Every structure is written in structure tokens, then in C-alpha cells.
Amino acid sequence: MTSSMKGGALAMAKNRKSSSNGSLLETSPSLQTHPTREELYAQGKSLRDLCPRHSHAVWKPAENRVDPLHLVLASNEDRITQLIPIRHGRMMQSPFAFYRGAALNMAADLATTPASGIRVQACGDCHLMNFGAYATPERRLVFDINDLDETLPAPWEWDVKRLAASIVLACRNNGFSDENTRDAVLTCVRSYRERMREYSEMPVMDVWYDSIDMDDLAKTIEDEEASRRFQMRLAKARERSVLEDDFPDLVHTGGLVPTIKENPPLIFHWREKGHEEHLENVRAAFAGYRATIQEERRLLLDRFKLTDVAVKVVGVGSVGTYCGILLLMARENDPLFLQFKQARRSVLEPYVGKSLHQNQGERIVHGYRMMQSASDLFLGWTEGKQGRHYYVRQLKDMKIKPLVEIFTPGVMRQYAEICGWTLAHAHARSSQPLLISGYLGKSDKFDEAVADFANAYADQSEQDYATLRKAVKSGKLEVFVEEP
Numbered sequence: 263m264t265s266s267m268k269g270g271a272l273a274m275a276k277n278r279k280s281s282s283n284g285s286l287l288e289t290s291p292s293l294q295t296h297p298t299r300e301e302l303y304a305q306g307k308s309l310r311d312l313c314p315r316h317s318h319a320v321w322k323p324a325e326n327r328v329d330p331l332h333l334v335l336a337s338n339e340d341r342i343t344q345l346i347p348i349r350h351g352r353m354m355q356s357p358f359a360f361y362r363g364a365a366l367n368m369a370a371d372l373a374t375t376p377a378s379g380i381r382v383q384a385c386g387d388c389h390l391m392n393f394g395a396y397a398t399p400e401r402r403l404v405f406d407i408n409d410l411d412e413t414l415p416a417p418w419e420w421d422v423k424r425l426a427a428s429i430v431l432a433c434r435n436n437g438f439s440d441e442n443t444r445d446a447v448l449t450c451v452r453s454y455r456e457r458m459r460e461y462s463e464m465p466v467m468d469v470w471y472d473s474i475d476m477d478d479l480a481k482t483i484e485d486e487e488a489s490r491r492f493q494m495r496l497a498k499a500r501e502r503s504v505l506e507d508d509f510p511d512l513v514h515t516g517g518l519v520p521t522i523k524e525n526p527p528l529i530f531h532w533r534e535k536g537h538e539e540h541l542e543n544v545r546a547a548f549a550g551y552r553a554t555i556q557e558e559r560r561l562l563l564d565r566f567k568l569t570d571v572a573v574k575v576v577g578v579g580s581v582g583t584y585c586g587i588l589l590l591m592a593r594e595n596d597p598l599f600l601q602f603k604q605a606r607r608s609v610l611e612p613y614v615g616k617s618l619h620q621n622q623g624e625r626i627v628h629g630y631r632m633m634q635s636a637s638d639l640f641l642g643w644t645e646g647k648q649g650r651h652y653y654v655r656q657l658k659d660m661k662i663k664p665l666v667e668i669f670t671p672g673v674m675r676q677y678a679e680i681c682g683w684t685l686a687h688a689h690a691r692s693s694q695p696l697l698i699s700g701y702l703g704k705s706d707k708f709d710e711a712v713a714d715f716a717n718a719y720a721d722q723s724e725q726d727y728a729t730l731r732k733a734v735k736s737g738k739l740e741v742f743v744e745e746p
Contacts, residue, residue: 299462299696302694302696302700303462303696303699303700304700305697305700306378306696306697306698306699306700306701306702307700307701307703309378309379309380309697309701310378310701310703312378312379313376313377313378315702315707315708315711316707316711317376317711318375318376318419318423318711318712319710319711319712319714319715320376320714320715320718321371321375321718321719321722323371323722324371324374327370327371328370329729330364330367330726330729330730331729331730331733331738331739333364333366333367333370334350334363334366334730336366337363337366337579337609338582340583340606340650341582341583342573342582342583342584344527345527345575345581345582346581346582347739347740347741348527348528348575348581348582348742349363349581349582350739350740350741350742351741351742351743352578352581352744353578353727353730354731354734354741354743356435356727357431357434357435357720357723357724357727358428358431358432358434358435359578360723360726360727360730361389361427361428361431361723361727362389362391362428362577362578362579363578363579363581364579364723364726365386365387365412365424365579365609366609367726368424368427368719368723369386369412369420369609369610369612369613370612371719372417372419372420372423372613373613375419375420375423375715376419377417377419377420378417378418378419378698378701379417380417380418380694380697380698380701381416381418381614381693382415382416382417382418382421382689382693382698383413383414383415383629383633383688383689383692384413384414384415384416384417384418384420384421384610384689385407385409385410385412385413385421385424385629385633385685385688386410386411386412386413386414386416386420386421386608386609386610387409387410387411387412387424387579387609388407388420388421388422388424388425388428389424389425389428390425390428390429390432390664390666390678390681391428391663391664391666392407392408393405393406393407393408393664393680393681393684394408394661394663394664395476395496395499395660395662396408396659396660396662397659397660397661398473398635398636399636399638399639400636402473402475402476403475403476403477403496403499403660404473404474404475404476404636405474405475405476405479405680406473406474406633406634406635406636406684406688407633407634407684407685407688408634408661409577410626410629410633410634411579411580411603411605411606411626412609412610413608413625413626413628413629413630413632414608414610414611414614414617414625414629415692416610416613416614417614418698420610421685421689422451422454422685422712423715423719425450425681425682425685426447426450426451426712426713426715426716427715427716427719427720427723429443429446429447429450429678429681429716430443430716430717430719430720431720431723431724432666432669432674433446433671433674434720435667436666436667436669436674438674439671442671442674442675443717444713444717445671445675446671446674446675446678447678447712447713447716448706448709448710448713449675449676449678449679449682450678450679450681450682451682451708451709451712451713452679452706452709453678453681453682453683454682454685454686455702455709457682457683457686457687458686458689458690458695458698458699458702459695459699459704461686461687461690461695461699462690462695462696462698462699462700469687469690469695470691472635472687473635473636474635474680474683474687476496476662477496479680480492480493480496482676483673483676484672484676485670485672485676488670488672488673491665495662496662499660499661499662500660502658502660504597504598504599504658505595505596505597508597508599508657508658509595509597511523512587512589512599513589513597519569519570520569520570520589520591520597521569521570521589522570522571522572522587522589524572527575527742528575529573529574529575529587530572530573531571531572531573532571532572541571543647544568544588545568546647547644547645547647547652548568548588548644550644550645551602551642551643551644551652551654552564552642554624554627554642554643554644555640555641559639559640562639563590563640565592566590566591566592566598567590567591567592568588568589568590569589569590569591570588570589571586571587571588571589572587573585573586574586574587574601576601576603580603580604583603583604583606584602584603584604584646584650584652585601585602585603585604586602587599587600587601587602587657588600588602588654599656599657599658600640600654600655600656600657601654601655601656601657602652602653602654603652603653603654604650604651604652605621605622605623605643605651605652605653606622606651607622608622608625621643621644621645621651622651623642623644623651623652623653624643624651624653626643626653627641627642627643627653632691632692633688633689633691634688638656639656639659640654640655641653641654641655642654664677
């Protein structure tokens with residue numbers, strides 16, 4: 263045996279010995295066999311053979327497609343009965359509003375469309391109103407996905423397609439031309455593709471640390487009027503004070519103890535059971551939530567006392583689920599508002615499998631931490647006495663929602679570009695961006711295909727909306743229309 267062969271045999275023996283002792287050396291062979299960047303890119307590219315990029319252009323409803331109204335009603339299961347008409351009323355406002363509340367419908371449809379086979383931590387309800395600005399724990403304003411109630415590992419294409427179709431419906435809602443609408447969608451998908459390529463070329467930790475800073479975004483806005491409004495909203499968000507703004511708006515201080523102001527049917531106290539029994543249940547769930555946040559944040563939370571709780575109607579898709587406000591006080595004039603939201607099974611679950619997390623609130627919190635560049639300081643989860651799951655975060659923390667309904671074509675195009683960038687970053691954090699980039703390539707084939715799909719699916723969504731309107735008109739659905 264040569265000296266080199268003896269050395270190799272000795273090294274193998276040492277590795278076997280180290281492995282039996284549980285040494286870190288047992289992982290070294292796998293570290294040495296990581297595929298190269300070129301191999302990963304080629305692997306992603308090879309997936310085009312099984313799922314050509316142009317195949318994403320097609321939307322054709324399945325022959326056994328479930329009636330859209332049936333899915334809307336199925337989604338009402340376990341919602342607060344008296345709030346369901348509000349949900350229907352909000353979905354009735356426009357095809358775009360219907361689309362926002364019909365995540366379950368589109369999940370069923372997306373499951374019938376082509377997919378490359380690459381999974382990411384997906385949003386699950388990726389429409390352009392679920393993006394926005396908020397404050398990080400370090401008090402920076404960042405732009406990111408801000409609603410992840412449906413998050414679950416799933417094909418990355420599903421998020422891209424839902425986002426693209428939402429852009430079409432929003433543009434139609436604003437009265438844009440077909441040309442401007444397609445331009446906005448192409449800009450979004452191109453941004454996703456190009457940013458994913460950039461992330462595929464970055465070190466893994468640089469991708470993780472990356473974020474989209476609102477001050478940097480402000481400098482890129484081309485429309486002068488939009489830039490002015492944007493700067494004003496940034497300034498207002500930074501100046502907003504929980505004590506001076508939220509506290510007077512949300513809290514009644516005339517009694518012995520501060521209480522959340524009622525504004526029925528949108529904000530009200532739960533009175534179906536005894537008040538003391540209800541508060542006891544809330545305190546028990548709150549204790550469970552407290553145990554899920556980091557130790558130093560528990561110490562901070564413990565400086566506040568839970569004072570009141572109320573139900574609050576939020577959004578479109580969440581209307582009727584058990585959501586509300588928690589008022590906590592450290593002392594007089596020192597409030598903290600937390601929002602709790604019921605965490606139900608993801609609409610994606612029937613098509614991609616169950617979450618690894620037993621608590622659906624934990625599933626959502628995991629999604630936030632995976633997809634966002636920074637998550638809320640008090641993000642946590644719990645379970646109520648009735649077995650419902652919840653997640654908790656701050657109610658308002660310098661949050662800025664997009665005013666999509668007043669966007670011009672130019673502003674919509676630029677906003678779509680930012681959303682595409684943001685989604686690429688969220689996906690790159692939980693997946694291998696080289697695989698996705700390899701599949702997408704450098705051409706616009708995928709962009710054009712998704713634009714075709716988005717237009718066709720927007721047509722489908724408008725037809726489904728018409729079905730809802732017909733059901734309301736015939737009296738099959740009860741609707742509560744809120745005052746403007």
C-alpha cells in the first residue's frame with residue numbers, strides 16, 4: 263500500500279471513529295459534496311423540460327371545478343355568525359374586493375396549474391394589498407409582505423400568479439387600459455425574475471440580512487405627486503404616537519379602568535358569556551402567548567397589565583374570524599395595543615399537505631419569521647379554551663397601507679415592481695434562489711406567460727364575482743353594507 267493510500271485509509275478510519283462519537287466531523291463529508299452554483303442553476307434550468315415556462319400562460323377551469331359560491335360559504339365555517347354578512351358586503355364591493363376574500367377559491371384553482379416542483383415558504387394569499395410598510399424592532403421603516411395568515415410551504419409560482427392576477431383586477435378597478443395593465447404585470451414578474459437572479463448570486467447570509475428600506479424607496483418614486491404623498495405618509499407614520507394618537511381614538515377613559523371604545527358592529531366587547539368567565543379565558547390564552555415570545559421580550563411584556571379585550575373586524579378575508587384588540591397598560595398614560603387574530607388551517611393545506619406545526623398560530627409566526635426581513639417585537643401564538651388557535655402582534659406599529667385605489671398607471675407600475683422585488687426576497691430566504699433563477703432564465707418567457715395567465719384568471723374572478731352578486735340578489739346570501 264502506498265503512503266497516499268495509507269493516508270486515505272487512516273482518514274476514513276478517523277472519520278468513522280469521529281462519527282461514532284457524535285463529533286461535528288461527521289457532517290464534513292456532506293459539506294464537501296454541496297453542488298456548485300453552476301450545477302444548481304443547471305438543475306433549475308432542467309426543470310423547464312418537465313414544466314415549460316410557456317405552460318404557465320394557460321388558465322382553463324377544471325371540468326369538476328367547485329362552484330365558487332360553495333367555496334365562499336365553506337370559508338365561512340367557524341366564523342362569528344353575526345359578522346359573516348359584513349364579509350359578504352365587503353366582497354361585494356368590486357371584483358378586486360371579491361378576489362381579496364377568495365383565497366380559498368384560488369388555492370383550489372392554482373392546484374390544477376403547472377408547477378416546476380420547487381417549493382418555498384409561500385404567502386398563500388399574495389395580493390398587492392398584503393404588502394406595505396411597518397417598523398422593525400430597531401424602529402426602521404421597511405417594506406415587506408405584511409399578511410401571512412395562509413403561509414405554508416408551496417410552489418413559488420402560486421404566489422407569483424396570485425400577485426399578478428391581483429394587479430390586473432386592481433388596474434381594471436382603476437379604469438386603466440389593457441396596455442397599462444399588462445405593463446404593470448410584466449413589470450412585477452420581471453422584477454421578481456431579475457431580483458431572484460441577484461439573490462442567487464449573493465452569499466446566503468447577505469440574502470437573509472437584506473431588507474427594503476422605505477427611505478431608499480422614497481428616492482426612487484418618479485411621480486411628483488405620488489412622491490409628495492409618500493413623504494407625507496412616512497413623516498406621519500414616524501410622528502404617530504400610541505399615547506397621543508391610538509389611545510384617544512381607541513380607548514374610553516371615563517371609568518375607573520380604561521376600556522376599548524365600541525363601534526359596533528366593527529369593534530365590540532364579547533358578551534355571549536359571563537364577563538368574568540370570558541376575561542378568565544382571555545388571561546389563560548394570554549399566558550400561553552406570553553410563553554411563546556423570547557425571554558427578554560417577556561420581561562418587557564410583563565411591565566404591562568392586561569386591561570381590556572374587544573373584537574375587531576379586520577380586512578376582507580379575515581372578517582368573521584375571531585380577531586380583536588388587547589389593551590395593556592404599564593401605568594397611567596402608558597399603553598400597549600396588541601392585535602390577536604384567529605389562525606385557521608391554511609387554504610393551501612388540502613393541496614400541499616399539513617403544516618409541521620400543531621398550532622396554526624405557530625405556523626403563521628414561523629412564516630413571518632421566514633419571509634419577512636424583520637418581524638414584530640411581540641409576535642407569538644396561543645390557543646384558546648375552545649381549541650381555537652391565534653397569533654398575536656402589535657396592532658399598529660407605524661404601518662402604512664398602499665392607497666392602490668388612487669394609483670395612476672405609472673405609480674401602479676412602480677408599486678408592482680416593488681412587490682415583485684419583495685416577493686423574490688421572501689422566497690429567496692426560504693429556498694435555493696439558484697434553482698428558481700435557473701428555471702426562470704434571462705428571457706421574458708415566464709413574464710409573458712404569467713401576464714397571459716393573470717389576464718385570463720382575472721376574467722375568471724370577475725365571473726365568480728358575478729355569481730356572488732347573483733346569490734345576494736336572489737337572497738341566498740345575507741349582506742351588510744357599511745356606510746362609506
